[in-house]
Amino acid sequence: MTKQQLTQHILDKKSYLCVGLDTELCKIPKHLQLSPNAIVNFNKAIIDATKEYCVSYKINTAFYESMGAKGWEMMEETLHHIPDTHFKIADAKRGDIGNTSAQYAKAFFETLPFDAITVAPYMGEDSIRPFLEYENKFTIVLGLTSNKGANDFEMLQTGNHFLYEKVISTIASWGTPNNLMFVVGATQAKQISSIRKIIPDNFLLVPGVGFQGGSLKDVSDAGLNSSIGLLVNASRAIIYASDKENFDSEAAEIAKQYQVEMQDYLTGI
């Protein structure tokens, strides 16, 4: 998917919501847990119920890998159920030396038809370039994350900047807004404005709204740009909205609440 296509989907849906499929067997409704292929059935029901209100799904690879090869199959089956109209993100936080990163890029952009993958920046340019070489695919590099541990290294001072600022400004020069996005945590809304000055045109993927406590209004005020430039992810707040039989309609209801709020923030664009 291209940046232009993604932007058009956002304008059509009046939503920049990404739904995170961090699915765990012990957290899905009890009546589903014992069914064969429970995780995939849950995911498919969530996708069917929420696709009207979101433009993207984010599959967190950890939750599937924890089940081994079978979990990887569930991830594939889930991925193939996501409509082509939706931007498909592998939240995988990969990154290694060049020839290994090339294998990860192959895994998520060729073997699996993801549109984007999250990548860790620590190992530098040759760890990121192989992902950027794919046309109409996006590399989403960790900038400033939403967790407490962000203070340990990302907020270190290097020269006149925080490490995360140096990471973002350096990596921005390796790609373009057409193939490069950044992860910026919603708990860091204050910093989003300053990040926007470094990268006015790149999309930001913002996790941490909902369970992690970030405010959608603050994130939108600081993050939206003239071509939108924002994907806001919510995972647990949506997919675990209810543990009853109506879990899917409840998930849809929460997704719709996000969408309605986003529609407001998009009015001024």
Add this chain to the structure above:
Amino acid sequence: MTKQQLTQHILDKKSYLCVGLDTELCKIPKHLQLSPNAIVNFNKAIIDATKEYCVSYKINTAFYESMGAKGWEMMEETLHHIPDTHFKIADAKRGDIGNTSAQYAKAFFETLPFDAITVAPYMGEDSIRPFLEYENKFTIVLGLTSNKGANDFEMLQTGNHFLYEKVISTIASWGTPNNLMFVVGATQAKQISSIRKIIPDNFLLVPGVGFQGGSLKDVSDAGLNSSIGLLVNASRAIIYASDKENFDSEAAEIAKQYQVEMQDYLTGI
């Protein structure tokens, strides 16, 4: 496996060699490529041929994920062929917010019986703690890597230190030499001595000897400590030693050369 057990295996074998199974279908001998389960058969032959000369195997997850769920099955089958006497490393470079890292830890320490996993440090403490909570398992955090991109961020100055020094000294305080190791590239032999001053007791996993050009002597001089504290990985130099029918005996021959050289360096310990 405990640190004491690993050290004993090293003393018994007179080797601190780790063989990296970065296996690619297009690089294994032609006569194997068309056989069913070619990758696994190749890996098993390499393991059988080299196990006498090494104490550890490192499975690079990227090379298996690039083949999707089937690749993940190959990784599992390969892993189960490695003898219990050998330290099994998932070279996976994972790391995410706490609840997600817990899923990765489950994937590699419970669902799969690895002894250790490589982890990226960028996201800080809560991204690393879940791995450290497992008894008799090791978290191997990226310190200073062997690739060119190490210069981009790892070598940034922060306060009076390089970022990689700050990363190593900070993370060392979160674990002990009994559950925490660090990746230090062999191309950085000069820095290994200074890293040894920060962490005199932790094991170092050193990739980059062989194809990436690091010298085993330099690495050993700088890295060995009074309880050995060193695992040196070679991947392509060993597993692709020959593309002929005798690929396994040629791999064994190269592994043996490493072992014999290591035996020399161990004499003084």
